[in-house]
Amino acid sequence: MSAILADSGVTFSGVGKYLTTGSNWWGIDGLLVHIRDHVIYAAIIVLAAALIALPVGLIVGHTGRGVVAVVGVANALRAVPTLGLIVLLYVWLAPKIPVNHGNVLFLHRGGVPTFIAVVIVLILLAVPPILTNTYAGIQAVDPAVRDAARGMGMRGSQVLRRVELPCALPLIISGLRNATLQVIATLTVAAYVPGLGGLGRYIADGAEQAPAQGDPPMLSAAILVALLAVVVDGLLNLVQRLVVSPGVSGRYSSKHTSQPGVTTAPLVEAQLTVA
Amino acid sequence: MGGFWHYLFNHPGEEVWSWTKTTLWLGALPVVIGLLIALPIGWLAHRYRWTYPPIVSVAGIIYTIPSLVLFLVLPGILGTGILDPVNVAVALTIYTVALLVRVVSDGLSAVSPETMAAATAMGFSGWQRLVKVQLPLAVPVIGAGLRVAAVSNVSLISVASVVGVTQLGQLFKDSLLQVTLARQVDPAVLGILLFFVIAFAFDLVILLAIRLLTPWQRAVRS
Numbered sequence: 185m186s187a188i189l190a191d192s193g194v195t196f197s198g199v200g201k202y203l204t205t206g207s208n209w210w211g212i213d214g215l216l217v218h219i220r221d222h223v224i225y226a227a228i229i230v231l232a233a234a235l236i237a238l239p240v241g242l243i244v245g246h247t248g249r250g251v252v253a254v255v256g257v258a259n260a261l262r263a264v265p266t267l268g269l270i271v272l273l274y275v276w277l278a279p280k281i282p283v284n285h286g287n288v289l290f291l292h293r294g295g296v297p298t299f300i301a302v303v304i305v306l307i308l309l310a311v312p313p314i315l316t317n318t319y320a321g322i323q324a325v326d327p328a329v330r331d332a333a334r335g336m337g338m339r340g341s342q343v344l345r346r347v348e349l350p351c352a353l354p355l356i357i358s359g360l361r362n363a364t365l366q367v368i369a370t371l372t373v374a375a376y377v378p379g380l381g382g383l384g385r386y387i388a389d390g391a392e393q394a395p396a397q398g399d400p401p402m403l404s405a406a407i408l409v410a411l412l413a414v415v416v417d418g419l420l421n422l423v424q425r426l427v428v429s430p431g432v433s434g435r436y437s438s439k440h441t442s443q444p445g446v447t448t449a450p451l452v453e454a455q456l457t458v459a
Numbered sequence: 460m461g462g463f464w465h466y467l468f469n470h471p472g473e474e475v476w477s478w479t480k481t482t483l484w485l486g487a488l489p490v491v492i493g494l495l496i497a498l499p500i501g502w503l504a505h506r507y508r509w510t511y512p513p514i515v516s517v518a519g520i521i522y523t524i525p526s527l528v529l530f531l532v533l534p535g536i537l538g539t540g541i542l543d544p545v546n547v548a549v550a551l552t553i554y555t556v557a558l559l560v561r562v563v564s565d566g567l568s569a570v571s572p573e574t575m576a577a578a579t580a581m582g583f584s585g586w587q588r589l590v591k592v593q594l595p596l597a598v599p600v601i602g603a604g605l606r607v608a609a610v611s612n613v614s615l616i617s618v619a620s621v622v623g624v625t626q627l628g629q630l631f632k633d634s635l636l637q638v639t640l641a642r643q644v645d646p647a648v649l650g651i652l653l654f655f656v657i658a659f660a661f662d663l664v665i666l667l668a669i670r671l672l673t674p675w676q677r678a679v680r681s
Contacts, residue, residue, distance in 0.1 A: 196535055263610050263658035265617040265651055271631040272647035369525030376621045377635065387527060391622050403535070406528040413523055 198400035199407065208401075215408065221381035222412065226367045229303055233310035233363060238356070241315045245322025245352070246344045254319060258312035266309055266370055273301035274377045295379035302374045309370060310363035317359025321352030350429050357424045361417055368413045372406075383409050479653060481544060481626040486613045486661055489548055493555025494605060500556070501563025502589070514560055521557040526550060526615045530622050544626070547619045554615070555608045562604030566597030595672065602669035606662055613658040617650070627653050 202208055209215045244250045277297040325348050333347040349356075375384025383405040390402030425433070504511040529550040534541045537549065570593050578592040620628030630650030634643055670677070 259610075262607070263614060263655055263662075265614045265628070265631075265654040267617045267620065267628060268631045268647055268651040268654060271634050272644055272651060275634050275643045275647060365523050369527070372525055372527050373618050373621055376631075384527075387531065388621060403531055406525075406531040409525050410528045413525060414520075417523060 196403070199403045202400040202404045203407075208404075215383075215404075218381055218383050218385060218405070219408065219412065222368070222371055222383050222409075223416075225299075225302070225371055225380075225382055226364065226416075229306045229367050229371075230310055230360065230364050232303070233307045233367075234314055234360060236307070237311045237314035237359075238318055241318025241356075242322060242344060242349070244315075245319035246340070246348060248323070251319065251323075254315060258316050261308055261312045264308065266305060267373055267376060269308070270301050270305045270374050270377055273305060274298055277301055295381070298377050298379035301377065302371070302380055306367050306370060306374065310367050313362040313366065314356070314359045317355045317362070318352065321355030321359075322348045324355070325351045351432055353428045354424065354433060357420065357427065361420045361424075364416060364420060365413055368409065368416060372409050383412070475627075475630070475649075475653075478625060478627045478629055479657075482613075482616055482628075482654075482657060485544060485547055485551065485616050485619075485626060486609065486657060489551035489555050489612060490605065490609045490661070493552045493559060493608065494601075496552070497556045497559035497563050501560045502567060504560060504564040505567040511564060515564075518557040518560050521553060526554070526618050527621060529553065530619055530624070542623050544619075544624050547616065547624055547626075551612045551615060555612065558608045559601070559604050563597070563601055566600030566604075567593055569600060570596045598669060598672045599676070602665060602672075606665050609661040609665060610658045613654060613661060617654060627657075 207214075211217075240254075244254050274297055277300060281297045281300070322344075329347060329351065330343060333343045338346065371380075371382050372384035372387060374380055375382055375388040386401045386405035390399050390405075393399075500514060504514045530546055531541070533539070533546045533549055534543065537546065539545050574592065574596065575588065578588045583592065616626055617628030617631065619626060620632055627650055630646040630653075634645070634647035634650070
């Protein structure tokens with residue numbers, strides 16, 4: 185037992201040593217380049233997923249049509265073994281797109297089929313949280329607020345844009361945050377297929393070379409992924425605070441409403457928007 | 460497509476079967492243990508409201524840890540080997556607990572005060588009320604959370620292949636390593652199908668359990 189504990193102690197001190205060695209960070213194959221790739225991939229995927237999920241979610245939430253289909257699709261997608269789908273798509277695409285030039289921008293040699301497979305599958309992974317949160321956020325808007333907006337002469341699109349969207353924004357952004365976290369985490373796993381950069385490269389390569397030891401680069405990358413997730417989530421939290429109206433988030437001075445929260449705050453917000 | 464049968468029958472079928480068994484227990488055990496751990500913690504967060512915010516935010520933070528990271532870091536903490544399936548089981552248990560504590564607490568809190576008062580008036584003690592009234596009424600909410608946990612756990616299991624723990628995710632590795640390009644997709648297709656079937660089966664079992672535990676819901680509906 186003590187031998188095992190000593191062993192793991194060695195592993196973790198190896199991580200500290202690895203992360204404090206400057207040469208591991210710089211250079212064409214350094215940690216910084218891999219972190220950059222990781223962030224670029226995640227940004228592309230989440231943006232693409234948002235472009236699909238936000239409009240659909242807004243329309244489904246506003247009209248109330250297609251809710252059953254959305255819930256069904258979202259639940260089915262949750263059961264998809266992401267890794268398997270990436271492998272399947274990659275194996276299927278690789279012989280069809282044999283692009284094999286050197287490193288271009290953030291893509292590695294022969295990385296085009298991998299990149300396409302990973303992006304498609306991770307978009308499938310990122311769409312459900314954004315989609316369900318968007319329509320649920322719109323649907324959760326107090327019907328009285330919606331009626332009030334209509335009573336003030338707003339058209340359907342105006343109600344959606346100026347009342348429902350601002351009220352649903354906290355939930356929508358939390359959906360985006362969930363999607364981003366999942367994408368950052370799963371990109372690590374996606375490096376299992378060859379040709380993808382990002383921090384997962386260290387883990388997949390490390391597992392192949394020295395699976396029994398859990399070598400320092402592997403563990404270091406794992407810890408950096410977790411840190412990256414925390415930092416990005418913190419930044420998005422900041423964005424949420426800046427973007428969401430204080431009337432909706434409940435930070436609007438409480439003397440205006442006896443009970444700041446979802447039920448009364450949107451009323452205040454609707455009035456403010458119209459004024 | 461359909462060639463995965465070809466793969467299954469030309470490949471050591473016993474191997475696939477043993478991977479299936481590993482996947483099944485890796486999917487089932489963490490959900491059961493996770494529920495058993497989440498029940499008292501969730502109750503705590505419900506009973507003593509001041510513990511709710513810290514418990515829920517810690518659970519939220521835990522849920523943001525990427526699964527692969529947990530698979531890699533746990534051996535160092537538990538003193539297990541990196542290929543030990545126990546790491547996967549423990550990691551999935553941690554996720555299940557993180558997901559369920561909030562659900563359990565919210566489910567218990569959602570029972571109406573009138574019902575609780577009625578139970579008290581009928582002479583139920585605190586514990587009896589919890590076990591015989593509050594918990595059964597919270598079953599639909601807790602069950603819904605359990606379904607999400609079970610299904611997402613199953614799809615997380617395949618991730619363990621990356622660090623080398625053998626289970627059905629091995630089929631995806633086979634797909635990558637197959638040399639004959641013509642049939643290369645077969646193992647991956649078989650793997651995806653089996654993972655789907657297992658996730659669906661777990662979902663069905665929990666759904667059935669919820670139905671059995673809440674006979675009154677059917678009585679009202681019909």
